Amino acid sequence: MEEPITRDTTVDALERRLRDAIIDGRHPVGALLPPERELAASYGVNRTTLKHAFVRLMQSGLVETRHGVGTRVRDFWRLGTAELLPVLVLRDDAWLGEIFEVRRQVGALIGALAARRAGPPDVAALRQQVTAVRTGSDSDQVQLADAEFHRTLARATGNRVYLLMTNTLLGGYLPVRQALAQPFQDAAAAADRLHPVAEAVAAGDGDAARRTVEAYMTDTEALMRAQGDKPPARRRRR
Secondary structure, three states, X not given: OOOOOOXXXXXXXXXXXXXXXXXXXXXXXXXXXXXXXXXXXXHOOOHHHHHHHHHHHHHOOOEEEEOOOEEEEOOHHHHOOHXXXXXXXXXXXXXXXHHHHHHHHHHHHHHHHHHHHOOHHHHHHHHHHHHHHHOOOOHHHHHHHHHHHHHHHHHHOOOHHHHHHHHHHHHHHHHHHHHHOHHHOOHHHHHHXXXXXXXXXXXXXXXXXXXXXXXXXXXHHHHHHHOOOOOOOOOOOO
């Protein structure tokens, strides 16, 4: 018998318990979950609550439900997409290091391509976002304005896939952004880190844009890693 879940966060807690059981392999890939009535009873919840949790797990790509068959654990390591990232980051902060690595590499490519392709409206939008960062009223507003700068930079490449990739990476760590807010405490300093990127793009200098993006990514990552508070995550289980 599973430990009953308190009713104030029932769906959230049930989703978390089921998600951890799936990722940890207690419900193996390809296996059918127990029948709804049995599973709901084991957690001390009703079937409606269980269905809500299933919907979230399906949105994360962890399970699939078929009428008349039941709910089966997907092969999420083979079939899963980036929609899993926020779930995995919340569970295990080691994923942040992997996101940072991709962030550095993809960001440099995006910066160089944006410098080659950006038109005057793109440059104006980038400079506007630097101003938005500089005038942010608090660290959260500054951080969100900074995220929008990177969406604008990706949009300037003219390649929509880069924009979607940027959204994916942002989606991986924005849910835990309060634990990564150190680079955005000082709005002026945050804007100063972005200003060279915008100006390198404005100058059409791909090499300079790559270097300035790499410098930005390295500096902000160091500040995030140095921050005392950790994301609300748990260590990886093998």
